[in-house]
Amino acid sequence: MKIRLAFTAAILCCVSIVRGDEQLFGFVRGAETLPAHRWEVYQFVTLGEGKSEGTYYGTHFETEAEYGLTDQFQASLSLIQHYFYNKGVDGERDALDNTNAYRFGGFEGSAKYRLLSPFKGSH
Numbered sequence: 001m002k003i004r005l006a007f008t009a010a011i012l013c014c015v016s017i018v019r020g021d022e023q024l025f026g027f028v029r030g031a032e033t034l035p036a037h038r039w040e041v042y043q044f045v046t047l048g049e050g051k052s053e054g055t056y057y058g059t060h061f062e063t064e065a066e067y068g069l070t071d072q073f074q075a076s077l078s079l080i081q082h083y084f085y086n087k088g089v090d091g092e093r094d095a096l097d098n099t100n101a102y103r104f105g106g107f108e109g110s111a112k113y114r115l116l117s118p119f120k121g122s123h
Helices: 002-015
Strands: 038-047 055-068 075-087 098-111
Touching: none
Parallel strands: none
Antiparallel strands: 038 055, 055 075, 075 098
């Protein structure tokens, strides 16, 4: 199962053509904003696996679209989704019902205003 999941993730990474900048610190937001009227889309996939007994996979999917309203102000909207697979996780510490299900996580909005740029010569 782990090999199949790793292989699928590797194929998905190789097939897509992406242009844009990266999130250097994962979930931490950087100071830079997008230029006015530009947009970017990010796809985050986070896998949590393993408990002291049984089989556990918890996958968190977040699709985020960012849009630069001005050169200093940007807004974003994210779609959150989850997938859980639990089987035999019934110990004293981690008692979970057997589950093989998708769960809608909701929407998340955010906005960012840049006062200063970390790059020299920027305004």
